[in-house]
Amino acid sequence: MKRGYHHGNLRQALVEAALALIAAQGPQGFTLSEAAKAADVTPAAVYRHFAGRDDLLAEVARQGFDIFAALLEYAWNDGRPSALAAFEATGRAYLAFARKYPGHYQAMFESGLQPARHPDLAAISARAQTTLDRAAAGLTEALPPHRRPPARMISAHIWAMSHGVVELFLRGNGGSQPWPPEDLLETGVGIYLRGLGLLPPDR
Amino acid sequence: MKRGYHHGNLRQALVEAALALIAAQGPQGFTLSEAAKAADVTPAAVYRHFAGRDDLLAEVARQGFDIFAALLEYAWNDGRPSALAAFEATGRAYLAFARKYPGHYQAMFESGLQPARHPDLAAISARAQTTLDRAAAGLTEALPPHRRPPARMISAHIWAMSHGVVELFLRGNGGSQPWPPEDLLETGVGIYLRGLGLLPPDR
DNA sequence: TGTACATCAGTGAACGCGCGTTCACTGATGTAC
DNA sequence: TGTACATCAGTGAACGCGCGTTCACTGATGTAC
Numbered sequence: 001m002k003r004g005y006h007h008g009n010l011r012q013a014l015v016e017a018a019l020a021l022i023a024a025q026g027p028q029g030f031t032l033s034e035a036a037k038a039a040d041v042t043p044a045a046v047y048r049h050f051a052g053r054d055d056l057l058a059e060v061a062r063q064g065f066d067i068f069a070a071l072l073e074y075a076w077n078d079g080r081p082s083a084l085a086a087f088e089a090t091g092r093a094y095l096a097f098a099r100k101y102p103g104h105y106q107a108m109f110e111s112g113l114q115p116a117r118h119p120d121l122a123a124i125s126a127r128a129q130t131t132l133d134r135a136a137a138g139l140t141e142a143l144p145p146h147r148r149p150p151a152r153m154i155s156a157h158i159w160a161m162s163h164g165v166v167e168l169f170l171r172g173n174g175g176s177q178p179w180p181p182e183d184l185l186e187t188g189v190g191i192y193l194r195g196l197g198l199l200p201p202d203r
Numbered sequence: 204m205k206r207g208y209h210h211g212n213l214r215q216a217l218v219e220a221a222l223a224l225i226a227a228q229g230p231q232g233f234t235l236s237e238a239a240k241a242a243d244v245t246p247a248a249v250y251r252h253f254a255g256r257d258d259l260l261a262e263v264a265r266q267g268f269d270i271f272a273a274l275l276e277y278a279w280n281d282g283r284p285s286a287l288a289a290f291e292a293t294g295r296a297y298l299a300f301a302r303k304y305p306g307h308y309q310a311m312f313e314s315g316l317q318p319a320r321h322p323d324l325a326a327i328s329a330r331a332q333t334t335l336d337r338a339a340a341g342l343t344e345a346l347p348p349h350r351r352p353p354a355r356m357i358s359a360h361i362w363a364m365s366h367g368v369v370e371l372f373l374r375g376n377g378g379s380q381p382w383p384p385e386d387l388l389e390t391g392v393g394i395y396l397r398g399l400g401l402l403p404p405d406r
Numbered sequence: 407t408g409t410a411c412a413t414c415a416g417t418g419a420a421c422g423c424g425c426g427t428t429c430a431c432t433g434a435t436g437t438a439c
Numbered sequence: 440t441g442t443a444c445a446t447c448a449g450t451g452a453a454c455g456c457g458c459g460t461t462c463a464c465t466g467a468t469g470t471a472c
Contacts, residue, residue, distance in 0.1 A: 005465090005467050006416075007415075043460085044460080115378070126378075160364050160387065164370070167366060194399075209434060213448080235427090247451080255427075256427095
């Protein structure tokens with residue numbers, strides 16, 4: 001793509017360069033200078049669009065949370081066709097996001113940046129959390145109140161298992177397993193739902 | 204502690220300095236130079252004991268896997284007093300290890316070093332994996348064969364949930380939750396075991 | 407329609423810093439006689 | 440028991456490198472008249 005002195009959309013080009021670097025080398029393999037070079041621009045030019053390295057990284061994470069929340073909401077689809085089916089779709093969407101957007105995922109969960117220092121980040125990540133909570137709440141409505149755990153607890157369990165599968169079996173930190181991550185998550189969530197009493201105990 | 208020209212046990216002192224740095228600042232916050240400084244020694248002295256930065260980090264991880272495998276084996280205790288109780292103890296031991304040895308844990312699972320490049324590391328981590336597998340296998344013996352999932356799959360599920368709880372709720376990457384990580388893991392594993400048919404469905 | 411000018415995105419050089427690593431060396435330790 | 444000497448753990452200075460960041464600047468763009 002030709003360009004002259006002015007880039008056109010350097011801000012987004014830098015975000016995408018950062019994404020590629022993170023996806024290829026992990027969140028610590030990303031440097032401001034390399035992102036600038038990948039965008040065919042001097043490192044100093046970055047400062048026209050971001051306050052510095054951390055700010056660029058935060059923007060990557062912010063866009064990630066945006067996509068993440070949208071994907072989860074789409075998968076949840078207001079609990080249709082059934083709370084159970086929608087819940088399972090949400091779990092699958094989690095893993096699909098991690099697989100399809102590895103740069104975003106790592107910026108969000110493995111880059112070590114504190115959401116406290118970027119308030120908009122905390123807000124938008126809360127949106128994703130809310131979707132997970134709603135999916136869990138919809139699920140538990142089928143349960144009699146006396147054995148209905150808090151929705152927030154269920155979403156935490158599912159989130160933990162999903163995140164664990166991503167870190168250990170998608171990223172490979174847990175060595176190789178005989179099953180693809182998708183199958184591991186699906187069976188794990190299935191057993192868990194059986195334990196909640198939402199799936200028949202036998203097979 | 205007084206010391207003269209010779210340190211006495213610099214090798215282990217460097218490992219411990221690295222552990223403290225990793226625990227305090229994450230696996231990327233550790234540098235060879237700072238570890239040397241913490242051990243009150245010139246950076247060049249490190250090369251008397253390690254091939255370089257990566258080698259020191261790998262030794263930290265190796266010692267971590269050693270402790271980890273031992274703790275899991277101790278908790279499993281050959282399936283006594285019952286396979287179920289021993290399995291639950293193993294799950295608790297996982298989280299206890301992550302809490303008590305944060306430097307080791309991060310070096311093992313978050314430092315991004317490839318076990319392939321350190322063969323002894325791969326071997327010793329397989330030992331921990333084997334303990335988890337055995338615990339899962341002992342557990343499933345109580346199940347009728349027709350609904351007995353592979354032990355390796357069960358251990359992968361539990362490992363994923365445990366690791367997820369550590370990363371999200373112990374390290375704080377998942378925001379704050381109303382429950383301590385220990386409770387989240389305990390309830391999550393409980394529901395999962397119910398789903399396997401190993402705990403009574405009601406309460 | 408043409409020109410003067412304000413705006414501001416990107417340049418290029420420079421900075422101080424900490425990193426991992428190397429090298430010739432020094433001085434403490436412990437062993438042989 | 441005392442001395443000469445080999446061993447080798449740690450020193451101190453230096454290296455090249457890439458990092459994030461700053462600064463005065465330049466030149467493209469688009470608007471006012």
